[in-house]
Amino acid sequence: MDTNDFAKAQGHWILAKMGKKVLRPGGKELTNKLVSELEISSADNIVEFAPGLGYTASLTLARNPKSYVGVDADNDIVNMLQKRFNGNNIQFVLNNASESGIESNSIDKVYGEAMLTMHADHRKSEIISEAHRILKKGGLYAIHELGLVEVGEEQKKEIQHELALAIKVNARPLTESEWRELLEKEGFTIKKVYTNEMILLETNRIIDDEGLFRTLKIGYNILTHPKAKKRIAEMRKTFKKYQKHMNAIVLIAEKL
DSSP: OOOSOTTTSOHHHHHHHTTOOOOSTTHHHHHHHHHHHHTOOTTOEEEEEOOTTSHHHHHHHTTOOSEEEEEESOHHHHHHHHHHOOOTTEEEEEOOGGGOOOOTTOEEEEEEESSGGGSOHHHHHHHHHHHHHHEEEEEEEEEEEEEEOSOOHHHHHHHHHHHHHHHSSOOOOEEHHHHHHHHHHTTEEEEEEEEEEOOTTSHHHHHHHHOHHHHHHHHHHHHTOHHHHHHHHHHHHHHHHTGGGEEEEEEEEEEO
């Protein structure tokens, strides 16, 4: 989680360093929808893939699940979240989402946000397969990712290439039908789909996600860090350029 070199750091960590807490493509609105649709209760064993800064973990833990495990491949993240969240039923483990180390057929609900997008399609399938493995029959898997709308194959490649340059992550967003296909291929049936605009860096979305006071603080931090400002401007320019061809998508799937 090295964010000291703003020229090379991944975009989401630059935003985090500037004070942004909500880093999901559909904003707080779609994250809340995902958590709501999972209907988490005190009877549920929950796993989150790539919990990041712990925003969604806090929403999940507020619902008092029977157990919660956050799986992340970043040691700094695991250490930070272990200090932030305490409880006998709360655990953060250092592992790849494709090899979580969690017992098969033991989990009621699994979710992950803005992480499958960052992987090639074969890696997406490995992670989805792992979610299927650890879930009980009838268990739910929810994802919140970056989507594509009305694109041909060439434009899809163009968007993926420019996103990779802007955010320094090899982002591979997919259309709704492609996300559906990946999940269904690994043994899930799609129950619900929600979409939202991908306007992560637009002022109205930032205020909605962060509140006015934090938005002003983020703005000040950006203005006083010229290298971060340059990178964020590049990201915003790319998002704006392809805004009508990108969205945010949540899919709720059930293990057959």
